[in-house]
Amino acid sequence: MNLPEESVLQKTERLALLKQRAQAVLAQADHEASGTNREADAQHLQTLKLLEDLRIYQVELELQNQELRAAQQDAELARKRYQYLFDQLPLAALVVDGQGVVDECNPLADALLGERKKFVHADMRLWSLLTGKDRSRVSQALRSVAAGETLVLQQVHHKTAQGQTLSFDVHLIGLSIDYKLERRVLMLWADRSAELARQADQQFYTLLLDASDAFMYATDTQGKMLLANYALLNFVGRSREQVVGQPRQSFLPLRDAILHAEADQKVLHSKQAITVEEQVHGAHERMDFLTRKFPLRNLQGEVYGVGGISTDITALKDQQRQMLLSEAVFQNSAEAIIITDASTRILRVNPAFTRLTGFSAEAVLGQKTNVLKSGRQDAAFYTAMWQAITQTGTWSGELNNRRADGRYCTVWSTINAVRDAEGNVLNYIAVQADVTPLHNAKMALVHQASYDSLTGLPNRSLFNDRMSQLMSASLRHNSSFALLFVDLDRFKEVNDTLGHQVGDQLLREVAHRLQLSVRAEDTVARIGGDEFVLLLPGSDAPGAQAVAANVLTKLREPMQLQDSVSYRPMASVGLALYPQDGQTPDALLRCADLAMYDAKIEGRNRFAVYTPELSRVNDKRFAIQTELAQAIEQQQLRVYFQPKCRLSDGALRGAEALVRWQRPGNGLVLPGEFIGVAEKTGLLVALDHWVMNDALRQLGSWLASGQWQPGWRLSINQNVADLKHPRMLENLQQQLNQHRVPASALELELTEDALLEHTPEQLAQLADIQRLGVSVSIDDFGTGYSSLAYLRQLPVSVIKIDQSFVKGMLTHENDAVLVQTIVDMAHNLGHMLVAEGIEQETQRQHLAGLGVELGQGFLFDPALDAQAFAQRWLTASQPS
Numbered sequence: 008m009n010l011p012e013e014s015v016l017q018k019t020e021r022l023a024l025l026k027q028r029a030q031a032v033l034a035q036a037d038h039e040a041s042g043t044n045r046e047a048d049a050q051h052l053q054t055l056k057l058l059e060d061l062r063i064y065q066v067e068l069e070l071q072n073q074e075l076r077a078a079q080q081d082a083e084l085a086r087k088r089y090q091y092l093f094d095q096l097p098l099a100a101l102v103v104d105g106q107g108v109v110d111e112c113n114p115l116a117d118a119l120l121g122e123r124k125k126f127v128h129a130d131m132r133l134w135s136l137l138t139g140k141d142r143s144r145v146s147q148a149l150r151s152v153a154a155g156e157t158l159v160l161q162q163v164h165h166k167t168a169q170g171q172t173l174s175f176d177v178h179l180i181g182l183s184i185d186y187k188l189e190r191r192v193l194m195l196w197a198d199r200s201a202e203l204a205r206q207a208d209q210q211f212y213t214l215l216l217d218a219s220d221a222f223m224y225a226t227d228t229q230g231k232m233l234l235a236n237y238a239l240l241n242f243v244g245r246s247r248e249q250v251v252g253q254p255r256q257s258f259l260p261l262r263d264a265i266l267h268a269e270a271d272q273k274v275l276h277s278k279q280a281i282t283v284e285e286q287v288h289g290a291h292e293r294m295d296f297l298t299r300k301f302p303l304r305n306l307q308g309e310v311y312g313v314g315g316i317s318t319d320i321t322a323l324k325d326q327q328r329q330m331l332l333s334e335a336v337f338q339n340s341a342e343a344i345i346i347t348d349a350s351t352r353i354l355r356v357n358p359a360f361t362r363l364t365g366f367s368a369e370a371v372l373g374q375k376t377n378v379l380k381s382g383r384q385d386a387a388f389y390t391a392m393w394q395a396i397t398q399t400g401t402w403s404g405e406l407n408n409r410r411a412d413g414r415y416c417t418v419w420s421t422i423n424a425v426r427d428a429e430g431n432v433l434n435y436i437a438v439q440a441d442v443t444p445l446h447n448a449k450m451a452l453v454h455q456a457s458y459d460s461l462t463g464l465p466n467r468s469l470f471n472d473r474m475s476q477l478m479s480a481s482l483r484h485n486s487s488f489a490l491l492f493v494d495l496d497r498f499k500e501v502n503d504t505l506g507h508q509v510g511d512q513l514l515r516e517v518a519h520r521l522q523l524s525v526r527a528e529d530t531v532a533r534i535g536g537d538e539f540v541l542l543l544p545g546s547d548a549p550g551a552q553a554v555a556a557n558v559l560t561k562l563r564e565p566m567q568l569q570d571s572v573s574y575r576p577m578a579s580v581g582l583a584l585y586p587q588d589g590q591t592p593d594a595l596l597r598c599a600d601l602a603m604y605d606a607k608i609e610g611r612n613r614f615a616v617y618t619p620e621l622s623r624v625n626d627k628r629f630a631i632q633t634e635l636a637q638a639i640e641q642q643q644l645r646v647y648f649q650p651k652c653r654l655s656d657g658a659l660r661g662a663e664a665l666v667r668w669q670r671p672g673n674g675l676v677l678p679g680e681f682i683g684v685a686e687k688t689g690l691l692v693a694l695d696h697w698v699m700n701d702a703l704r705q706l707g708s709w710l711a712s713g714q715w716q717p718g719w720r721l722s723i724n725q726n727v728a729d730l731k732h733p734r735m736l737e738n739l740q741q742q743l744n745q746h747r748v749p750a751s752a753l754e755l756e757l758t759e760d761a762l763l764e765h766t767p768e769q770l771a772q773l774a775d776i777q778r779l780g781v782s783v784s785i786d787d788f789g790t791g792y793s794s795l796a797y798l799r800q801l802p803v804s805v806i807k808i809d810q811s812f813v814k815g816m817l818t819h820e821n822d823a824v825l826v827q828t829i830v831d832m833a834h835n836l837g838h839m840l841v842a843e844g845i846e847q848e849t850q851r852q853h854l855a856g857l858g859v860e861l862g863q864g865f866l867f868d869p870a871l872d873a874q875a876f877a878q879r880w881l882t883a884s885q886p887s
């Protein structure tokens with residue numbers, strides 16, 4: 008039987024109908040059993056056929072019913088799965104229609120809706136989540152979001168039942184399958200409150216840090232900055248990006264940075280907070296800071312850095328110094344000082360008061376000043392005195408007082424009233440000097456005018472008087488006398504290393520020994536810091552020389568400086584004779600001075616006798632100044648070359664050109680003797696120009712003959728004044744061209760100290776030089792106060808470590824640290840390093856170990872003339 012596609016309902020209805028019809032037919036058959044057999048048979052057949060149809064139909068129906076049940080089960084499973092996902096979403100999820108009526112919500116959304124849903128009409132449920140402005144935003148979005156589209160609304164606010172305001176990102180997703188043929192929207196609510204609160208927190212702490220006047224910062228265990236607040240950035244004049252991630256030496260002077268890092272290390276080692284006073288040196292001033300440093304710990308408690316808070320206490324320190332000074336003045340004043348309150352009750356007195364009056368401080372504190380009165384001045388006197396103080400605030404005059412022992416004394420007193428802003432008297436300050444001590448002081452002044460206060464010896468003016476008198480007397484009696492000029496050797500070192508007090512002690516002892524070395528009629532005087540003179544009346548040359556020798560021996564006896572230092576003073580002594588060497592005090596003194604200078608040059612700790620030759624030498628020294636100008640024109644300058652070698656294997660890598668002066672009759676003069684003079688007289692630019700030209704000429708010829716390898720560099724010293732020359736760059740280019748020297752074979756050396764005083768124009772000039780291809784190096788690096796930040800802005804590519812540090816690095820911790828820091832710093836900046844003054848193999852090994860590329864020094868060779876240099880270094884073929 009061919010049945011059309013029917014629904015289950017239709018089939019069931021049809022089945023019932025068929026059943027009905029079959030029963031009707033069967034009933035009819037029974038009823039008509041009495042009729043003809045044919046009819047009955049036909050009827051029966053029809054019925055059987057109908058029943059057959061019915062049975063087939065029933066089987067089909069049963070099959071169809073089974074399929075339907077399976078499909079319904081699948082659908083139910085899928086629905087359950089999606090419901091589960093919907094319920095488990097970690098976000099509040101709602102399905103709403105275009106008007107915001109909530110169809111479905113998951114438990115989180117349910118919780119959000121909270122108690123409200125019980126009381127509010129279903130339509131109101133979504134809107135109850137929102138407040139005024141957000142309602143219209145959401146309502147608009149609900150209307151506009153199309154099926155399959157997603158819209159995100161940020162910062163939608165919701166106030167919880169507990170009154171807390173939460174902030175959400177609401178995602179609206181238009182649903183495409185819609186069984187009700189109406190618009191439905193899936194809303195997902197992502198809570199952003201915690202994140203926003205975190206951001207606000209962070210902003211709050213940054214604002215807090217930046218609002219502080221104190222420097223707040225943190226470094227990691229390697230000393231790199233993790234954090235710096237505005238006050239610090241403002242102080243160093245850098246942006247946060249320029250500071251964070253950098254070490255301190257990138258913005259502080261190197262020596263300060265090292266000390267600050269040492270304090271950090273203390274905290275890292277001890278894991279304890281410390282409080283230290285620190286300093287930062289600027290170009291002209293020094294600032295003091297009180298710093299609290301503390302370990303920074305992560306959640307596991309491990310220390311990962313150091314935090315610091317530095318308060319500027321410069322003003323406080325200055326004030327402290329000022330106060331100390333005031334206190335020192337108060338304590339050490341030679342005059343008695345009395346401070347009282349407004350009712351003249353004594354608050355403080357100084358030691359001079361006790362000396363003057365015999366009263367101890369304890370005896371008078373709290374008493375009125377009239378305990379000092381002698382009663383020898385009448386009431387009218389005091390009335391007038393107080394009238395003056397009240398009207399003018401000050402009074403000066405003589406007071407007759409009584410000492411503790413009952414004796415009278417007269418003091419010159421100045422009384423001043425100290426008033427507050429309203430003019431009320433707070434204190435009176437009286438400064439009193441005994442008139443007798445004043446007289447003594449006057450006498451002392453007369454003495455001071457003629458005697459040296461430290462040693463008690465006659466001073467220069469008294470000495471001149473005595474020499475003048477002696478000259479007149481000697482002239483009258485046709486006799487002679489000798490003058491010894493004694494200058495201590497290395498006195499400055501004692502002063503600098505052991506301090507001025509020890510220096511003073513030494514001077515007093517020397518004065519004493521000198522007096523012991525001469526007769527009573529001789530005069531010993533001190534005419535300068537460590538300069539003494541001895542006048543020996545009646546002495547001739549042999550006698551004076553004997554005294555000079557005796558003086559040296561006496562001086563050399565060991566003396567105790569400080570507690571433990573045993574010291575043997577040494578001196579250089581010059582000897583001049585009257586009348587042959589000079590006829591005036593000035594002339595004779597100059598001769599003795601020259602002889603003394605000669606003794607110094609000859610090696611100190613000796614005496615020298617003046618000869619006219621010494622005057623000639625001195626005149627010559629004077630002449631250097633004038634002759635140096637001609638020296639350049641007359642080709643008396645020579646360029647010497649000192650090899651620069653690779654530290655790892657000693658292979659030649661270049662040379663430094665060093666000037667010498669072949670001064671006629673004077674041999675080879677070293678630059679130390681004339682560079683200073685040249686600089687002072689403005690000759691240095693011309694001198695450097697000459698050296699440059701001659702050195703390049705020599706280099707050109709070595710290059711042409713193939714003796715100078717590509718990659719080697721000749722460095723030439725330049726003064727910053729050279730950079731000021733307007734045509735410096737042009738001249739340099741022209742000289743390079745003239746001698747066919749490629750720019751890459753040349754390096755200019757400028758001292759660190761000189762560079763510290765550069766102008767922006769000179770910096771630009773340096774940059775232009777580098778652009779030519781010429782390298783620029785900083786000479787004597789480490790002797791100045793330049794910071795890494797400063798170094799970074801300099802257009803240089805090579806750093807020469809000063810020889811003083813190379814000398815000290817194997818024995819002095821400070822020098823070793825400095826060398827290490829310079830090496831790290833230079834390599835960080837990509838600069839090459841040259842170490843100067845290497846004299847020992849151990850120094851070479853140490854520097855090579857640190858990664859210093861090149862070095863020069865006597866270990867390799869001193870500076871040699873061009874010929875010797877070529878012979879020793881250029882003829883042998885060098886590994887490249």
Ligand code: C2E
Pocket residue numbers: 649664665666677678679682691694695698724725726756786787810843844845846863864865866869870
């Ligand atoms: P500098 O540029 O630092 O040169 C290094 C000085 O150290 C040279 O002294 C060199 O002879 C010396 N020296 C090298 N190796 C050693 C060593 O192992 N031990 C010791 N103790 N000293 C060593 P020099 O030639 O007397 O020059 C002194 C300074 O004069 C130079 O110092 C430089 O600043 C200046 N100078 C030299 N030539 C010129 C020049 O042509 N122009 C200018 N402006 N200055 C120059």
Ligand code: MG
Pocket residue numbers: 663724756786
């Ligand atoms: Mg140099």
Ligand code: MG
Pocket residue numbers: 786787807809810843
């Ligand atoms: Mg140097």
